[in-house]
Amino acid sequence: MQHPATSQQDLSLDEFWMPFTANRQFKAKPRLLESAEGMFYTDVEGRQVLDATAGLWCCNAGHGRKEISEAVARQIAKLDFAPTFQMGHPLPFQLAERLVEIAPKGLNRVFFTNSGSESVDTALKIALAYQRARGEGTRTRLIGRELGYHGVGFGGISVGGMVNNRKAFGVQLPGVDHLPHTLDLERNAFTRGLPKQGAELADQLEKLVALHGAENIAAVIVEPMSGSAGVILPPQGYLKRLREITAKHGILLIFDEVITGYGRIGEPFAAQRWEVTPDIITTAKGLTNGAIPMGAVFVSEQIQDAFMHGPQGLIELFHGYTYSGHPVAAAAALATLDIYQRDGLLTRARELEVYWQEALHSLQGLAHVIDIRNTGLVGAVHLASREGAPGARGYEVFEACYWDGVMVRVTGDIIAMSPPLIVEKPHIDRIVEVLGNVIRRTA
Known part of the structure; x- marks a missing residue:
């Protein structure tokens, strides 16, 4: 050996x-x-x-949390794997219920993934399919933001705005545009907390709506705080303005909270800290304290209900991963939530x-x-x-x-x-x- x-x-x-x-x-x-x-x-x-x-x-x-490692050990010995395609096991249902308890009000449905990249691609696909399901199939355009990071799937690098993450690969999703980033060293350098200048940058979305037509735009995706680009913060009022514009035009707003989720900025989610509720939230990372790969996408009941038509035996969303809701990952996440809430x-x-x-x-x-x-x-x-x-x-x-x-x-x-x-x-x-x-x- x-x-x-x-x-x-x-x-x-x-x-x-x-x-x-x-x-x-x-x-x-x-x-x-x-x-x-x-x-x-x-x-x-x-x-x-x-x-x-x-x-x-x-x-x-922190590291070495025995509650998590012991939960993982117990679960892998009891049930190492179970499919969630046309089958199920209790843990992801329990975990989804626990997650909804801490999520922004109204985001009460959870789709499990294995990483932030998968969460982003899942959210983008749900957004596109939702617009089609409600009879607005012309809404195929996606809008990201400069300096945004949304993982490494082709969806994520297309809506992302960090050029080195995509320039070597050539191929990107068509029909993607980008808002300007919010980093303004000239006006906001050395600000403590959220910068005061720059909320008006959200109004650039109105220009993209005028350019492409609201009827052609499915979703806008932004990180509430751009972490991977170097902690680029939203100006005061910026996220609320984005919410107002997207709601007015029937465009879904997606918050990528893979970094900000699970307590990083002082609330379970940035949406709660900054009092802006999007239509979809992507998460991963802190969900299991990094112990086992897992992600979760939060959507509203209204979004899920748009798919629940047609024969009962029809698969509503042709999307998922072998390890969606994996029992060992779910056990790690449940133990992690216990720690977060207890401490x-x-x-x-x-x-x-x-x-x-x-x-x-x-x-x-x-x-x-x-x-x-x-x-x-x-x-x-x-x-x-x-x-x-x-x-x-x-x-x-x-x-x-x-x-x-x-x-x-x-x-x-x-x-x-x-x-x-x-x-x-x-x-x-x-x-x-x-x-x-x-x-x-x-x-």
Whole structure:
């Protein structure tokens, strides 16, 4: 029997083609994590690394939660797999009921997926099929937003607005347009919380409606907060204006809450924090605390009911995944919800928001820091790009932080942070101390 590697010297790095990674750069100086507990990872050499990113925006309850691992162990021993095509098992029904309890009012139907990418493609397909089901089949156009990230399916990269995620592939969905992004460094740099300037950018949707005709537009999809692009926040009033325009024209509004869902900004969903209820919400990541891949798409009963016509034996939506509502994933999600609710984690980000905000903004004035953005327990430090080398400064800061014992995220020259919701004030102090020292060294 071959035993797992215990250090990076024992490990071949050639065979695994890593996702969203500069493979040659990484493999020249790998960062390999072996275990995790609470707020910390431990790497293969035994070094502790403070997790300032909740893994990949997903481990909201921190690491090593025995309630989740024990629920998974019990379930995989009892029922490892059961189909949900023309069959069923109790757990996804129980989970859907629990999720509806914390969802925005009216979003009371849940379709299960396995990732954020699948949730987005599911939402887009539901939106298109819904418009057709209600007799408006000309509504085939989808509208995303510049700098938006909606996963890596062909639907997601088409409505997404991060060019590197699609330019190598050539093919995209036809009939897609984009709203302008809301990042405005000139007017909003160093804003604490949501920026005051920019709500009028939502009115660009009216121009797209005039251009294409409302009768041809099925849905608008936006992240309430654009996480992967570097924590780009909605201006005050922006999301409400989008809701007003979409409702007026019969266009579905989809919130991609794969990052903001499950407590990241101080409510179960951003829709609740910012008091805007869309027609569809996509989620994943924090649903199972990152333990088992799973996603969930929330829709209104009205949307589902539009499909419930014709013979009872007719499949209403020809869509789904082998692992939709997987029993082990559902067990992990149920255990995760128990933790979130018992420990108050779905709203804890609000309790620490001001402390987090002031700690991050203490970095204002350091060389090359051109903006700091924050909401809930998420934040970004935006660095000026080096001439002729965009992204180089950001990567250098990201890598140095890791070797100094703090794991942050980097996108271009933006350092993004989203610590587990169990974070304490001393952890915040340490994150900001290390990041500040590294920025000073790399200026």
